[in-house]
Amino acid sequence: MKSIKVISIREGQPMFDAPLSALLKECVAGGALQVLSPLEYISYQQIKWWKGVLLPALSKDSGDSIEYWETKLKLAVMPDEFAPKTVAVGNKEYQIIPSITSLSKKNMNQLIEGSVAKCHELGLLWVTLPDSNLKSTIRSV
Secondary structure (H helix, E strand, O other): OOOOOEEEEEOOEEEEOOOHHHHHHOOOOOOOOOOOOHHHHHHHHHHHHHHHHHHHHHHHHHOOOHHHHHHHHHHHHOOOOOOOEEEEEOOEEEEEOOOHHHOOHHHHHHHHHHHHHHHHHOOOOOOOOOOOOOOOOOOOO
16 A cells, blocks of 8 residues: 655645656556545555554564464553453354554553563563654664
8 A cells, every 4th residue: 555645735736755747647447545634644655654664573583473462562662451261153253353443552562661661671672763864763683
């Protein structure tokens, strides 16, 4: 998914940080454009960093799965928010950990900051907070 950020509004029209024509050239039949409010965009960026940067880097560094790291950090940082829930499927019951999509922007920020702190406690000092000035805030491992 590609995002082009609205950097300002001039004469009622959005101004982007890249040419809109470049985005429109990528549109194909069956695809879609999506407009996000500033709050939705920030939340999307947080989730993108968590799922697309932090967890894959931890997995690559340690050899443990992305799912392992996601569960470990969720439960270490916000155990009440991510307490396992029981779901019934047929005659069986399964324990699941809630999704991050249920978090507010503020709580997602707490999860990110807490996860970086937890990684530091574990000796993973290369893990850093997201930085919009960098393409990736975590080194390639």
